[in-house]
Amino acid sequence: MLAASAVATAVLLAFHRTVPRFMSGLGSLLESFLPWLGLVVVTLLGLALLRRSAVALVALLLPAALWTHLYGGLLLPRPAPGPRDLVVVQHNVSDENGDPAGTARALAGAEPDLIALEELVPSALPVYERTLAARYPYRSVQGTVGLWSKHPLTEAGPLDIKPRGITQDWRRALRAVARTPHGEIAVYVAHLPSVRVRASGLASSWRDESAGLLGRAVEAEARRTVILLGDLNGTVDDRGLEPVTSRMRSAERGFAFTFPASFPLARIDQVMARSARVSHLRTLPATGSDHLPVAALISPEGGPAGR
Incomplete structure (x- = not known):
């Protein structure tokens, strides 16, 4: 046996x-x-x-x-950062987070170049903006997702990944171009629909449809280097995310389970890249969210990350 x-x-x-x-x-x-x-x-x-x-x-x-x-x-152990590496942080901050200021300070403490947030609610958004403004002067917020950056952002705008079955106002993705010292990088932030566990099994059709729209957007991206940050409500092994994972690289080192924060069992908060390596991924200490934040080391490949 x-x-x-x-x-x-x-x-x-x-x-x-x-x-x-x-x-x-x-x-x-x-x-x-x-x-x-x-x-x-x-x-x-x-x-x-x-x-x-x-x-x-x-x-x-x-x-x-x-x-x-x-x-x-x-x-394998975390590699030493290189001179061209970027640090990014991804976090679903939770719409029930009782300490947005403390959460913002904790994320900024990792000293990332980029911070992506999901589940931003109108009451907490001004707190995040005020707390991060000094160190991250460039930002784009579209619906409930946002991107804060040390580097100038251009072409920032919403990205439509809404499944057809959702009729209400639903803006949970954005695209921007970060002008880093090493070239322009297209940055996507996305929050895919939740996968529900029901008596009949898993309900993931909206998540899968949204992943398909996100995957096509990444495939059509004109800029060579792309970074995707988001709560994708699925692991990199889940075939429902294949429209995205087949076009992007995931972390080479680090399990970094993020959900639930009280006893993490799976990493559904992802950092992925195209024409770059996610050379390491780690979790940060818990905040007021039911997700753990993750910090990633991004190593661009080749020359300038332009078109």
């Missing part, structure tokens, strides 16, 4: 995309927590050692190798 469990774990790691999504969203649910199969491998290893089962130990080599291939790189 131990050997069979090891083989089954390996099959899930290697062929998780074959698990149907239409069965109550089972495929997306599995992919949201796929890294945690490493704990299954460790548990089976302990049982195999306890039983002194050579067959089980040999069988465990397969899922152990697969997990290491998929996620081992995320455990």
